Amino acid sequence: MEKPGIVVTGVSGRMGQMLVRLIGESDKMQLVGAVERPGSDWIGRDLGEAMGGQPTGVIVTDDAVSVIAKAQAVIDFTTPAATVAFAELAAQARAVHVIGTTGLRPDDLSAISRAARHAPIIRAGNMSLGVNLLLGLTRKVAAALGTDWDIEVVEAHHRHKVDAPSGTALMLGEAAAEGRGATLDELRVPAREGMTGARKEGSIGFAAIRGGDVVGEHDVIFAAPGERIVLRHLATDRAIFARGALRAALWGQDKGPGEYDMMDVLGLD
Numbered sequence: 069m070e071k072p073g074i075v076v077t078g079v080s081g082r083m084g085q086m087l088v089r090l091i092g093e094s095d096k097m098q099l100v101g102a103v104e105r106p107g108s109d110w111i112g113r114d115l116g117e118a119m120g121g122q123p124t125g126v127i128v129t130d131d132a133v134s135v136i137a138k139a140q141a142v143i144d145f146t147t148p149a150a151t152v153a154f155a156e157l158a159a160q161a162r163a164v165h166v167i168g169t170t171g172l173r174p175d176d177l178s179a180i181s182r183a184a185r186h187a188p189i190i191r192a193g194n195m196s197l198g199v200n201l202l203l204g205l206t207r208k209v210a211a212a213l214g215t216d217w218d219i220e221v222v223e224a225h226h227r228h229k230v231d232a233p234s235g236t237a238l239m240l241g242e243a244a245a246e247g248r249g250a251t252l253d254e255l256r257v258p259a260r261e262g263m264t265g266a267r268k269e270g271s272i273g274f275a276a277i278r279g280g281d282v283v284g285e286h287d288v289i290f291a292a293p294g295e296r297i298v299l300r301h302l303a304t305d306r307a308i309f310a311r312g313a314l315r316a317a318l319w320g321q322d323k324g325p326g327e328y329d330m331m332d333v334l335g336l337d
């Protein structure tokens with residue numbers, strides 16, 4: 069069987085370049101397209117050369133329609149608006165769409181759900197094995213503890229990150245809320261500043277730190293009078309996210325239309 073052809077969107081980005089490197093090292097898939105935003109100075113250049121290496125024969129394009137039409141999977145770590153557009157194109161091509169983009173709003177998620185009626189979409193705010201294991205642990209610990217244990221999610225990322233709280237922090241918050249038999253919308257408190265008043269029992273709070281080149285750090289803190297439990301994940305290499313995304317692209321090849329996440333891909337619950 070021919071190796072699935074992969075299109076990477078946002079190829080000049082931090083995740084895009086990491087994905088291209090790992091696809092180049094894989095014997096299970098081939099890169100068939102490299103997409104960047106209109107106006108990027110990578111457009112029209114050989115991808116390998118743009119990345120500072122040898123030519124690959126793949127030319128970076130902003131014509132997503134033509135390259136996605138020939139692909140078996142699209143791996144997409146870009147922006148919410150771009151991801152919504154790529155979801156439609158991947159659905160038209162019946163290609164697997166792996167979405168790592170975070171900061172998606174409810175309207176974006178509805179558009180993605182519509183696209184998933186036609187092809188498989190695998191979306192996760194964090195594609196690493198470690199964080200997806202941590203989701204299960206968070207749900208279990210939250211279920212075991214009463215509401216006298218306060219739950220706070222603290223995350224740290226590099227100075228370029230544009231959304232907060234991170235997609236991972238929101239997933240961890242959702243897992244904690246689920247453990248408490250509620251939704252995050254029901255328990256989440258807005259970012260704190262000024263005279264916030266005392267903490268509301270059972271609520272889930274978030275705090276975000278931005279600086280330097282931090283790849284991604286997440287703590288779920290369970291705090292009670294006299295003791296604290298901290299569940300922590302530290303990412304030190306973006307390859308963990310890229311490896312998860314490539315695994316998802318292969319996993320999705322024999323799946324029907326629908327929405328999936330990394331727990332499905334990894335067989336976790």
Ligand SMILES: NC(=O)C1=CN([C@@H]2O[C@H](COP(=O)(O)OP(=O)(O)OC[C@H]3O[C@@H](n4cnc5c(N)ncnc54)[C@H](O)[C@@H]3O)[C@@H](O)[C@H]2O)C=CC1
Nearest residue numbers: 078081082083104105145146150168169170193194195309
């Ligand atoms: N789910 C996960 O495991 C992870 C998710 N992310 C998320 O992935 C996204 C990207 O992260 P980074 O790579 O760090 O950002 P980045 O800013 O380095 O890369 C994004 C790339 O997308 C490109 N882009 C924007 N609009 C486009 C369009 N219309 N067509 C084609 N390309 C377009 C940009 O030019 C840029 O090169 C963020 O939302 C981030 O939170 C990042 C790491 C892991």
Ligand SMILES: O=C(O)C1=N[C@H](C(=O)O)C[C@H](O)C1
Nearest residue numbers: 170193194229234235236284
């Ligand atoms: O923007 C990033 O870099 C990351 N984004 C994801 C998130 O929002 O959680 C995943 C990871 O933490 C890196």
